[in-house]
Ligand code: CUK
């Protein structure tokens with residue numbers, strides 16, 4: 001056995017070396033000379049488990065995918081802001097409400113930044129939050145079921161990009177607008193942007209036990225674009241930092257490109273102060289439309305509620321709550337180190353990487369050393385808050401993560417590399433090429449007080465020749481590096497779903513013990529649940545027909561249904577009576593304008609069928625569940641209306 005593993009490992013190593021040698025773009029790279037033990041470092045033997053979970057965003061697929069590290073194996077794709085025929089997400093009657101918004105049913109979004117909940121500044125493995133950029137939303141995925149259980153729409157927001165990052169005790173998940181827009185929305189000339197369009201930074205409270213989300217307040221900000229954010233931690237707990245661009249407040253960025261401000265800002269927000277203000281009755285209720293969708297684990301059903309108002313706060317009403325830190329030049333990522341002292345502004349067009357000091361910021365605020373307040377908000381002096389800068393580390397810095405050993409890792413999009421540098425001395429320690437044009441990177445826990453600084457995953461924007469060609473569209477790609485030693489070592493390429501932006505990771509041991517194996521039948525509170533075959537029935541109510549159906553290895557009950565008419569709306573409410581781990585059944589109906597249902601043990605799901613033609617129409621189980629799976633089938637007789 002051991003011998004086989006060794007030779008498989010050697011074979012994989014051989015492949016990696018070959019790929020590396022084939023690559024023209026890496027004369028200075030070490031991947032052409034990978035150490036012989038590289039394959040063993042990512043090899044997880046059959047039946048063994050990976051050490052880490054990685055949750056990688058699916059970008060424009062609207063999904064979140066779950067990988068193991070170090071193997072790079074894909075375990076699951078969780079539909080969030082998408083319809084998914086595999087799981088019937090957004091197709092069955094139970095989950096359709098999850099995709100409702102104030103604009104109606106929107107079964108798509110652009111999902112960028114997953115962030116795992118934290119307790120006392122450390123990843124706790126309970127929930128993953130993720131943003132939808134396009135129709136601004138924040139979703140919560142429960143890591144006991146790996147299902148999306150809540151989605152809240154963000155009013156007065158557009159682009160929703162500097163989202164969804166959590167504070168140290170998951171007090172809040174925070175969502176920042178990308179675009180400034182008229183607040184409240186109204187018909188007005190676009191050219192009158194300046195002074196009229198506003199940004200919004202939304203603080204969504206997270207109830208500690210079940211994670212129920214609610215918008216606590218919305219900070220109405222100057223008309224910048226807000227790019228990314230991160231919470232303070234440790235000494236800077238209670239603060240939140242946001243990068244901005246278009247501080248010119250221009251309606252077309254062509255103009256900005258011509259007259260680019262030398263510096264944009266990192267907005268520092270003392271959310272504790274605003275929370276106190278709001279708790280004392282501060283702020284203004286404003287009309288706003290937004291949907292709040294909740295999936296109930298006990299009924300296995302979602303409900304969508306349209307909310308009508310939101311509490312807004314003007315920062316000028318709360319002195320000492322918001323400050324602007326000048327930061328060159330079009331900063332993208334805004335990353336805070338594990339101690340909470342350093343705030344890294346990744347200026348995309350800047351030659352150097354700017355790092356601000358939280359201590360110096362507080363000091364300058366205390367001494368009231370301000371450079372001005374052009375927007376009514378105090379602007380600090382660049383020199384007063386600068387901790388240091390990494391000189392010419394690379395081109396096009398985007399994002400930074402931390403290993404908890406005093407090192408930072410920054411991605412450079414243009415020079416296509418990850419650069420390791422030292423916090424405090426700002427010296428560059430190592431650099432490794434990425435294939436190609438890296439966006440985000442992720443160290444498990446790398447945006448918490450306690451990173452597990454063993455691996456970094458780079459998520460690349462361009463794949464080109466890294467895999468077998470698949471026509472014009474090639475897979476997106478991630479790369480895994482070992483960062484346990486002094487030098488980074490490339491271990492693995494693995495394909496990803498959609499466009500991965502950010503990812504979040506943590507040790508599997510934080511999640512595995514909480515993982516649900518099935519849904520106990522006695523706890524199923526679905527209003528149409530059928531808990532034994534004896535209770536199955538077909539009930540007509542006008543032209544609506546309810547089929548109370550059960551499934552168990554390997555038959556449906558009832559399996560012959562008569563009395564249905566053309567033009568009826570037939571709801572199949574199907575309960576899986578199994579109580580064993582990993583025995584789902586599926587059900588599908590010919591001509592149904594929906595997907596199949598894949599129903600977990602103890603769960604009830606519903607699909608709607610509207611028969612258009614007389615006849616006798618079959619249905620069958622879609623999931624190979626037993627030796628008699630193929631026999632798991634039935635008929636519905638449809639008569640003339
Ligand atoms: S963004 Cu994609 S590479 Cu949405 Cu976090 Cu920087």
Ligand code: CUA
Nearest residue numbers: 621623625629
């Ligand atoms: Cu049940 Cu196949």
